[in-house]
């Protein structure tokens with residue numbers, strides 16, 4: 447064994463002393479009662495604990511050690527991570543509007559500062575309330591979602607035609623086809639037409655969900671004047687400029703078509719917004735300037751595409767990994783739709799097992815695994831702990847919906863748990879199952895995305911049986927999640943379709 451070496455002792459002391467002083471000083475300074483958390487380093491705080499894994503998974507593991515309300519300090523930002531349904535309920539039900547603001551990052555602030563905030567990142571207040579009302583009543587309400595039915599049916603028919611026309615015996619890239627289905631169906635609803643450069647847009651979106659495009663040191667050290675003078679994140683800037691250019695192009699096309707007399711029957715979201723802009727009395731407290739319309743449209747694209755696509759891709763992968771659930775879903779669909787040439791939405795209301803499959807997919811793979819809010823009121827207390835003004839509250843939706851305290855065999859895909867009377871719903875009031883968030887800022891796109899997911903899944907399962915590539919077993923399907931803002935599948939899903947109900 448090496449003899450004790452004095453220089454190593456001094457090196458160790460040099461590292462430890464600042465940590466100890468920092469811990470003592472910060473404790474003395476705040477005088478607050480804060481929740482427990484992992485040990486912190488000077489300057490970076492708890493950041494080092496988060497390196498090397500997917501944030502929602504690392505945070506779940508940390509919270510198993512430190513508790514369901516855990517404090518993290520990421521450089522200058524304080525975050526409380528919530529990993530229990532009871533605490534989530536306390537936060538969203540017991541504190542009025544204290545936690546109804548979303549934290550934002552500088553790259554998003556920069557982008558919106560040019561043309562005005564939309565809904566997602568708007569501070570809680572009158573502007574948000576008015577825009578949210580437009581979303582809920584005019585753009586994403588039941589009546590409007592119903593009006594997009596023809597679009598969904600056409601795009602679902604196109605999806606199964608693409609599968610049917612693939613060369614016999616060849617694998618079909620189901621992930622890609624589902625991404626294209628969502629892009630076409632959602633975009634036609636938003637814009638009235640398909641994107642002329644859909645593939646370029648989809649590629650651009652991929653960058654937008656990459657953490658490296660939104661990362662900026664300014665967000666971690668908001669008090670640093672020096673960092674504010676440094677150049678912005680180039681990757682993020684390029685990405686947002688590209689998105690901005692594409693949305694400008696879309697809006698220009700739509701306005702030209704409106705001017706040429708094609709109002710899209712006032713069905714698509716952009717023409718609704720343009721009409722409301724003209725009738726300014728329709729929205730007294732918010733001026734629908736071209737900039738605000740651009741922000742709303744950008745957000746509709748952002749909110750709709752990745753989340754819906756990820757859910758569909760996970761659902762197909764889970765069904766392939768669980769042949770019993772696949773068979774049960776197909777038996778139901780083929781019984782309910784018996785004799786139909788293609789899937790029509792009218793029958794989908796009777797597909798109870800399919801609905802349970804979608805819920806179970808969202809339980810196991812919530813696309814927004816961490817839902818963040820900001821505490822903007824003073825003197826809030828949660829579980830007896832102080833919540834300082836400016837604290838980021840991160841609800842670990844993924845951890846809660848995989849917690850054995852609430853779910854039997856939480857890592858097993860079991861749609862049956864959502865069958866029958868009294869099954870949980872994802873509207874935001876069952877706090878152990880909140881893939882769409884909760885409280886006043888719950889996702890307004892639930893009906894819109896559910897309608898798209900149902901018809902695409904039902905169509906794929908109605909017309910085809912599906913087989914894995916040779917040599918791949920159900921338990922060998924790659925279920926790795928990619929690292930990014932949306933919890934997507936890392937691997938593409940390649941499958942063999944076997945025609946059962948011919949596509950005509």
Ligand code: HEM
Nearest residue numbers: 565566749750753754814881882883884887888889891895
């Ligand atoms: C499977 C699909 C989807 C999932 C899982 C999802 C999830 C979420 C979540 C977790 C939030 C945050 C809620 C909170 O803070 O409590 C959110 C907010 C939001 N979502 Fe979705 N979403 C989906 C689809 C959509 C669609 C289709 C749209 C629009 C076309 C949309 C637009 C929005 C908007 C605008 C907000 C911000 C609401 C506000 O701050 O008031 N989402 N979504």
